[in-house]
Amino acid sequence: MSNFKIATFNANSIRSRLDQILDWLDREQPDVLCVQETKVQDKDFPAQPIEEAGYHVIFRGQKAYSGVAILSQTAPADIVAGFDDEAENDDGADAPRLLRAVYHGVTVVNSYVPQGREPESEHFQYKLRWLARLRALLERHYSPDDLLVWVGDLNVAPEDIDVYDPKGLRYHVDFHPDAQAALEAIRQWGFVDVFRLHHPGEPQQFSYFDYRANNPIERGIGWRIDHIWATAPLAAKSTRAWIDVEARKAARPSDHTFVVAEFGL
DNA sequence: ATGGTAGTAAAACTA
Numbered sequence: 265m266s267n268f269k270i271a272t273f274n275a276n277s278i279r280s281r282l283d284q285i286l287d288w289l290d291r292e293q294p295d296v297l298c299v300q301e302t303k304v305q306d307k308d309f310p311a312q313p314i315e316e317a318g319y320h321v322i323f324r325g326q327k328a329y330s331g332v333a334i335l336s337q338t339a340p341a342d343i344v345a346g347f348d349d350e351a352e353n354d355d356g357a358d359a360p361r362l363l364r365a366v367y368h369g370v371t372v373v374n375s376y377v378p379q380g381r382e383p384e385s386e387h388f389q390y391k392l393r394w395l396a397r398l399r400a401l402l403e404r405h406y407s408p409d410d411l412l413v414w415v416g417d418l419n420v421a422p423e424d425i426d427v428y429d430p431k432g433l434r435y436h437v438d439f440h441p442d443a444q445a446a447l448e449a450i451r452q453w454g455f456v457d458v459f460r461l462h463h464p465g466e467p468q469q470f471s472y473f474d475y476r477a478n479n480p481i482e483r484g485i486g487w488r489i490d491h492i493w494a495t496a497p498l499a500a501k502s503t504r505a506w507i508d509v510e511a512r513k514a515a516r517p518s519d520h521t522f523v524v525a526e527f528g529l
Numbered sequence: 530a531t532g533g534t535a536g537t538a539a540a541a542c543t544a
Contacts, residue, residue: 276544277536301544303537328537329544379544419544474544476533519535519544 265368267503268527270296272374272415272490274472274520278302278333282310284514285335286317288522292508295337296367300376300417302331309333322365330360332374332416340365349397358394368529370498371406375416380437388437391419395446399453408454411501411529414493417472417520420447422457425467426488438489456499458492458525459507471507475519481512492525501527 271294275281278299289297302309302325314321314335324345325331334340346359361376375398380391406412420443424430433439451457463469470486477485492505505525512521 280536301536303543328542381543474533475535476544478533516535 265529268296268368268370268529269294269524270298270372270413270415270492270527271508271522271524272298272300272417272492273522274300274376274417274490274518276301276303276518276520278331279304279308279310280516281518282313284511284517286313287514288508288511289317289319289335292522292524293337294524296372297335298363298372298374298415299333299335300331300374301329302333303328304331322363324359324363326360330376332360332363332376334363334365334372334374336365336367338367340367342366342371347397347401349400361394362398369411370527370529371410371412373402373412373414373416375414375418377417377419379419380440380443383435383437383440383442388440388442391437392442392446395443395450399450402450402453408495409497410495411498412495413458413498413525414450414455415491415523417489418447418491419489420444421487421489422447422451422460425465426470428468428470428485428487438487451493454495455493456496458494458499458502459488459505459523461499461502462505469507471523472520490520490523492523494525494527498527501529503528 323333471490473480
């Protein structure tokens with residue numbers, strides 16, 4: 265193994281975005297693609313066309329909402345879905361947001377972080393707890409010295425340059441100081457934002473554009489909430505990272521796009 | 530402008 269290429273994509277339904285994903289795999293040939301918001305229960309997951317395209321796939325989903333999957337050229341090892349803590353997880357309700365496995369000796373953690381809806385809501389408190397539980401999971405199972413990458417729709421824009429209007433969005437759940445603090449606590453465990461490492465200070469680098477705005481892409485109404493974060497030893501091996509704006513030219517694109525990083529292993 | 534669109538799944542919820 266020399267070049268290890270990993271990408272993340274919030275599909276907003278993997279079934280409605282299957283052609284776009286298969287085209288993208290054919291063009292980009294990533295080793296690993298992490299998908300969020302698959303919006304499909306496991307019995308209806310479209311594994312066959314993905315496997316026919318030469319990719320392994322693991323997934324955990326539920327009807328209509330959330331759901332995660334990892335597509336890969338090599339077989340996954342040590343697959344775990346969901347948290348293994350005692351909190352709020354008796355019914356496995358958190359599993360469709362968290363899936364991890366090992367590829368080429370690199371632990372890949374794929375997350376669909378809860379969005380949070382409104383800052384005053386219980387949903388936002390759940391988001392903050394979810395991030396704290398993930399930090400505890402990392403603490404429990406891994407070391408910052410491991411080769412580990414955390415990717416996904418993290419539903420938090422870390423810095424002012426990561427949103428189109430930092431003043432106007434100050435208390436939005438994806439840009440809220442409490443959400444940023446929860447993300448920062450995970451960063452301090454031992455992560456490097458690999459995209460930002462290779463694009464320091466670059467504004468207007470967004471991975472998500474709200475469908476509901478008028479011409480959001482043309483007007484730059486975007487957010488950088490889809491991330492690839494690596495532990496320090498893995499980040500030291502990173503060679504480049506980018507947001508695939510070309511992928512938006514698909515016939516029916518998601519409101520998110522692909523974020524990609526490469527590592528020399 | 531507190532709207533707007535897209536998806537699931539079959540009316541209302543989620544983002």
